[in-house]
Amino acid sequence: MNKSPEGTGQAPGSTDTTPAIRAEGLTVVRGPRTVLRGIDFTVPRGQITGLLGPSGCGKSTLMRSIVGTQAKVTGTLDVLGRPAGHPELRTRIGYVTQAPSVYDDLTVRQNLDYFAAILAPGRHAADQRHADVTRAIEDVDLTGHTDALAGNLSGGQRSRVSLAVALLGTPELLVLDEPTVGLDPVLRRDLWQLFHDIAARRGATLLISSHVMDEAERCHRLLLMREGQVLADDTPDALRTRTGSDTVEAAFLHLVDEAVAAAAREKETAR
């Protein structure tokens, strides 16, 4: 388990010091609810940022906003130097939703061939597609299962096929919505190792959501959310120190208690 993440915050060879993501006063309304409430944060390049918080706090909504699939987004949201949803960002971002996007009746390679053909169509790109697919399969450690039907894979292997699809175009930003949910501890450890490899080797930025607080310890930085607001935007070490806690979980609970107490005081003053 990678408990002491290393990262420079800067992609190798890159001179771009602007954040990968910058949000100011970001607000999102879904149906009758204001799901994100004027939040501010930045995500540095070349690192793994964990997005943590209880179910329903707005993690997926935030990710959808970043990748440009969410309606009713107001405020500032810049992604890789462009406004979220800009067409130029489509090939620069990889997004893996909670439901693996794989076709069960195709093999691992056929699944990837299909998505590679959408990204780079035409005969002239055939060699490049083949190389990209082979590399993506290697990246997620599924080389031994290349010709297996996706429907015959385990849950964790299917998740890795979905991740391989997101890796096809060597994205600069990977947005992964609970990629380890339901996986056993060994697979979870292996996937986190892979995430660190991707950040270190390619200088890619990863934004990864999770409910599981021990995964927070494996991130370079954390965005802790609660009820549509960002409770903290810091490193795991700084969070533990600031709250006098031994674990990120204890730090999070401390911050929640503080937020609840502050809200109660505000209510009392307003009476």
Ligand SMILES: Nc1ncnc2c1ncn2[C@@H]1O[C@H](COP(=O)(O)OP(=O)(O)OP(=O)(O)O)[C@@H](O)[C@H]1O
């Ligand atoms: N299509 C929708 N229409 C209206 N409200 C929605 C819709 N989808 C989600 N919401 C609401 O938005 C809020 C945030 O949902 P979101 O899926 O972003 O939370 P989450 O933190 O990702 O939760 P989980 O960890 O359970 O996936 C929830 O209160 C949810 O009920």
